Amino acid sequence: MVGVESSVDEQILQAAIRWHEASSRSDCDWEALTAWLEADAAHQQAYADVALLNDQVARQTQQLQGARAVMQLPSRLQRAWPAALVAAAVAAVALLLAPLQPLTHIKARSYQADTRQSRSIELDDGSKILLAPGSSLRVSGWHHDHVELAGVAYFDVPHDPERTLILSAGEFSIRDIGTRFEVVSSARELKVAVAEGSVTVDLPGGAGSVQVNAGRRLLVSGELPVAEYASIAAADVAGWREGRLVFHNEPLSMVVQQISPHAGVTVTVDAAIAARRFSGVLAIGDGSQLVSRLEEIMGLVGQREAAAVHLSAAALGP
Amino acid sequence: MDGPNAGSPIVPASEPAGLVALYAQYRLEILRFLRARTRDPAEAEDVIQELWIRLQAGRGGPVGNGRAYLFQMANNLVLDRARARRRRALRDQMWTEQSLDFTAGEAAAEPAPGPAESLLQAEELRQLTAAMQTLPDAARRAFFLHKIDGLSHAEVAAKLGISRSGVEKHIAVAMKHLRRALLD
Numbered sequence: 001m002v003g004v005e006s007s008v009d010e011q012i013l014q015a016a017i018r019w020h021e022a023s024s025r026s027d028c029d030w031e032a033l034t035a036w037l038e039a040d041a042a043h044q045q046a047y048a049d050v051a052l053l054n055d056q057v058a059r060q061t062q063q064l065q066g067a068r069a070v071m072q073l074p075s076r077l078q079r080a081w082p083a084a085l086v087a088a089a090v091a092a093v094a095l096l097l098a099p100l101q102p103l104t105h106i107k108a109r110s111y112q113a114d115t116r117q118s119r120s121i122e123l124d125d126g127s128k129i130l131l132a133p134g135s136s137l138r139v140s141g142w143h144h145d146h147v148e149l150a151g152v153a154y155f156d157v158p159h160d161p162e163r164t165l166i167l168s169a170g171e172f173s174i175r176d177i178g179t180r181f182e183v184v185s186s187a188r189e190l191k192v193a194v195a196e197g198s199v200t201v202d203l204p205g206g207a208g209s210v211q212v213n214a215g216r217r218l219l220v221s222g223e224l225p226v227a228e229y230a231s232i233a234a235a236d237v238a239g240w241r242e243g244r245l246v247f248h249n250e251p252l253s254m255v256v257q258q259i260s261p262h263a264g265v266t267v268t269v270d271a272a273i274a275a276r277r278f279s280g281v282l283a284i285g286d287g288s289q290l291v292s293r294l295e296e297i298m299g300l301v302g303q304r305e306a307a308a309v310h311l312s313a314a315a316l317g318p
Numbered sequence: 319m320d321g322p323n324a325g326s327p328i329v330p331a332s333e334p335a336g337l338v339a340l341y342a343q344y345r346l347e348i349l350r351f352l353r354a355r356t357r358d359p360a361e362a363e364d365v366i367q368e369l370w371i372r373l374q375a376g377r378g379g380p381v382g383n384g385r386a387y388l389f390q391m392a393n394n395l396v397l398d399r400a401r402a403r404r405r406r407a408l409r410d411q412m413w414t415e416q417s418l419d420f421t422a423g424e425a426a427a428e429p430a431p432g433p434a435e436s437l438l439q440a441e442e443l444r445q446l447t448a449a450m451q452t453l454p455d456a457a458r459r460a461f462f463l464h465k466i467d468g469l470s471h472a473e474v475a476a477k478l479g480i481s482r483s484g485v486e487k488h489i490a491v492a493m494k495h496l497r498r499a500l501l502d
Contacts, residue, residue: 037354
């Protein structure tokens with residue numbers, strides 16, 4: 001049926017899909033797209049529909065991955081037992097509806113690394129994850145191929161083209177099919193440093209995706225996310241594995257996030273200086289000197305309370 | 319153009335003033351795109367106004383090519399509105415159906431003016447899952463690999479043992495079905 005039927009409708013859709021994919025890339029020819037949209041109301045309608053459908057699918061990617069088994073049943077089975085298939089689909093949806101949790105979260109496992117102690121995790125597929133102190137990780141998906149990270153971790157994922165590890169980090173999503181890399185994640189900020197291979201990072205809000213290759217570091221921070229690249233030596237990726245924290249032009253908001261669990265205190269930074277940049281290497285040692293070293297280098301003063309330090313700019317001295 | 323060089327893999331953070339200047343430079347082009355994209359001059363005006371406000375408020379963006387970034391922002395704003403419209407309609411529809419359920423004494427009445435966000439999401443997922451069930455096998459498989467698993471056309475082609483144009487065709491067929499099931 002597919003081979004014969006290639007209606008005008010379908011051709012327009014195919015063009016709309018191509019245009020939609022082009023418009024997520026930075027080299028899109030916007031003038032040509034405008035002209036194509038202007039040419040025919042059906043073009044505009046097709047593009048609008050494709051954009052909306054893509055958006056809906058993209059927002060439900062995780063849940064749809066969970067329903068993979070239902071979706072991918074071979075056709076013979078579908079014809080032979082349509083009722084069974086429908087029942088399976090209904091069951092899958094019911095599971096989704098019942099606890100209002102995505103299906104991928106069934107059989108989920110959670111890991112937490114204590115303060116000042118990293119924790120290593122090995123997934124069924126041989127992926128190794130080193131969770132930095134104070135960070136947590138949740139592994140889900142039917143093939144344990146969906147990982148949610150809060151904090152910092154180093155990933156060593158064996159290459160397997162059949163399978164993509166999907167890593168959720170705050171508002172970001174990182175896709176990987178075999179590489180070694182570090183991720184530092186808070187809700188809206190992200191650092192990805194790649195020692196080997198490459199990963200794809202989907203930016204929030206449909207801002208497109210970027211690739212990070214070996215020897216490169218991507219940093220996204222700020223109100224509207226600003227993405228910056230820098231070079232990084234493989235040995236500096238997740239330097240905390242070797243007892244040091246390596247920063248290349250990182251905002252203080254992210255620096256304190258990375259220092260806190262090693263220092264054993266919650267370090268926060270004044271909003272006025274949160275975007276100020278820091279470059280340097282801090283030896284972790286027993287963690288007790290980290291905050292004071294940062295204060296010294298950056299000219300900051302910390303207000304210390306029980307298990308917290310709030311950093312602000314030092315008043316200009318005499 | 320003296321804008322940032324396109325295609326450079328190293329993208330310096332753009333200054334807000336830089337984007338605002340680019341906006342001034344490309345405003346008419348973007349407006350023309352928005353008119354074509356929406357076929358609604360009033361909405362196009364609203365969107366470009368919103369773009370301007372966002373640029374004033376923001377700090378910049380992941381900018382290698384500032385012009386492309388502005389077009390993408392404008393395009394995303396159109397999508398945001400379309401999504402909001404669609405979800406509003408769905409919410410209204412669910413609310414009506416749910417109210418009927420309540421009169422049957424099935425569940426306790428909810429004080430909120432509509433179903434919760436989580437229910438809305440679940441309904442969207444239910445519709446999407448149901449629509450995907452109706453796709454021809456090959457189209458569903460190609461669509462799933464490309465859109466859900468994130469494989470490229472070439473990777474999907476290799477995996478399914480078909481040509482890249484075959485993959486494109488399957489995905490168009492999938493879109494056609496989903497469009498009919500979800501948007502018509």
